[in-house]
Amino acid sequence: MPTRTLIEAEELARRLGEPKLRIFDCRFDLARPDSGRRRYEDEHLPGAIYADLNRDLAAPPTGASGRHPLPPRAQLEARMRAWGVHGDSPVVAYDDGNGMYAARLWWLLRWLGHEDVAVLDGGLRRWEQLGLPLDDADAVHPPGDFVARPARMSPVDADAVLAAMDDPSARIVDVRAPERYRGEVEPIDPVAGHVPGARNHPYTTSLDAGNRFLPSAALRAALEASLDGVPAQRTIVMCGSGVTACHTLLALEHAGLPGARLYAGSWSEWCSDPARPVRTGDAP
Numbered sequence: 241m242p243t244r245t246l247i248e249a250e251e252l253a254r255r256l257g258e259p260k261l262r263i264f265d266c267r268f269d270l271a272r273p274d275s276g277r278r279r280y281e282d283e284h285l286p287g288a289i290y291a292d293l294n295r296d297l298a299a300p301p302t303g304a305s306g307r308h309p310l311p312p313r314a315q316l317e318a319r320m321r322a323w324g325v326h327g328d329s330p331v332v333a334y335d336d337g338n339g340m341y342a343a344r345l346w347w348l349l350r351w352l353g354h355e356d357v358a359v360l361d362g363g364l365r366r367w368e369q370l371g372l373p374l375d376d377a378d379a380v381h382p383p384g385d386f387v388a389r390p391a392r393m394s395p396v397d398a399d400a401v402l403a404a405m406d407d408p409s410a411r412i413v414d415v416r417a418p419e420r421y422r423g424e425v426e427p428i429d430p431v432a433g434h435v436p437g438a439r440n441h442p443y444t445t446s447l448d449a450g451n452r453f454l455p456s457a458a459l460r461a462a463l464e465a466s467l468d469g470v471p472a473q474r475t476i477v478m479c480g481s482g483v484t485a486c487h488t489l490l491a492l493e494h495a496g497l498p499g500a501r502l503y504a505g506s507w508s509e510w511c512s513d514p515a516r517p518v519r520t521g522d523a524p
Contacts (some may be wrong), residue, residue, distance in 0.1 A: 245494040246453055247332055247358040249367045252474055256286055256373075260329045262381070263288040266297070266341040267364070268283070270428075274337065274363040274406025276341075283374040285334065285367065289323050289381070293483070297344050307428070307481035307508035308344075310395060316348060317388040334360035334367070338444065338451045340487045347486035347502065353389025359490060362452040393489065395504040396476055398497075398516065405437040405517075411470035413500075415443040415479045415488045421519030431511035433518040441466040443484045446491040459495035462490075473499035488497060 255261055262466035265288040273294055280290040291297055296319060298308035298408065311319075325331060331349060333342035342359045349357040368374075383514050402409070404410035414434050420424050421440040426432035433438070446459055467475060472492055479485040482504040503510075510516050 244355060245358055246361040246491060247368055248361055249268075249372060250307075251366065252285075253361060253370075253372050254333055255330070258330065259404070262323065262325050262329050262384075264291045264323075264331065264333045264342075264345055264347070265289065265364075266291050266293070266333050266335045268293040268335075275336075275343050279336070281378070283376050285364070286373055286375050286443050287379050287381075289336075291333075293341055293344065293347055296347060303511055304509070305424070306505035306507075306512075308483055308508075310482070310504045311352075312347075313388055316491050317352060317386060320352070320386040321384050323356060324331050324384045325386040326379055326384040327386055329356065329384065329386070331357040331500040333454075334358055334363045338447055338487070339363055339453075339490075340443065340484045343486040343490045344483050345392055346490055350383065350393040351391050352386075353392055354386075355392065376460040377482050393502065394408060395482075395502045396445070398503075398505060398510060398513070400501075401435060401476055401478070401503050401510065402516070405435065407475055409470065411467055411475045412438040412463075413466055413475060413477045413488065414438040414507070415441055415477060415485055417442055417444075420480070422522060423518075429508050431509055431518060433511075433520040434507070435510055436517050437460065437524050438478070439466050439468070441488065443460045443487045443491070446488065453491065453494060456495050459491050460497060463492055463497055467497075471499070472497040475500040476503050477501070478503035478508055478510075481508045482506045 269275045333345040335341040423433035477485045
């Protein structure tokens with residue numbers, strides 16, 4: 241049975257010998273973009289392939305796009321084949337933080353229609369805590385036969401967000417930190433604040449103190465409170481640049497609330513156009 245959301249370190253360790261299993265190391269640091277690759281070269285999970293957020297999991301930004309635009313589907317499909325991914329490959333993504341970069345790869349594969357993809361719960365840190373094996377070999381796999389299928393998750397654009405702003409049957413969820421949502425600080429983008437009508441649900445509330453996801457029932461209760469009666473299928477999730485929003489989309493899926501959509505450009509795209517409305521403070 242495909243693993244569609246999370247996988248435990250113990251289960252992944254038991255499956256390391258599977259020939260079509262593909263593991264992706266998604267470590268990244270926005271302040272030091274090359275540090276993830278260097279840490280991968282020092283040590284990583286056996287057989288893991290390094291996937292760089294800027295080079296592999298996003299397209300180059302433009303003046304009107306967000307900071308991490310989606311890569312073209314055909315380009316990502318070809319890259320999966322080059323990495324050795326097959327149509328029936330189990331895929332696992334991990335990072336060494338709270339899972340937000342791994343969740344980006346998870347969402348991209350669901351966008352390409354791949355079912356069997358999961359994020360390693362607790363990431364590299366839990367793997368190390370359990371004393372599980374690491375190596376430093378640069379993994380190379382024969383090309384795979386991966387072909388994109390109809391999307392299992394889909395993005396929306398700024399026009400869809402604009403339409404949802406005043407629609408009581410829709411919900412916009414902003415998963416940035418509360419102080420960024422309120423517009424008190426903005427360390428990255430040129431404008432502070434949030435989309436009018438968006439509700440704040442920080443993505444970190446889906447995690448426990450060890451950066452593992454909360455049990456699905458607890459996730460569901462917290463997420464349903466933010467959705468406030470609106471179904472997930474009518475929900476748009478956004479963040480700063482379309483990366484951490486994938487973490488909350490993963491949480492929604494794991495909580496049994498599928499169907500929410502990603503605003504891929506997120507705040508960094510929204511605030512690039514001065515004609516788009518901005519709100520500050522606690523109120524949606």
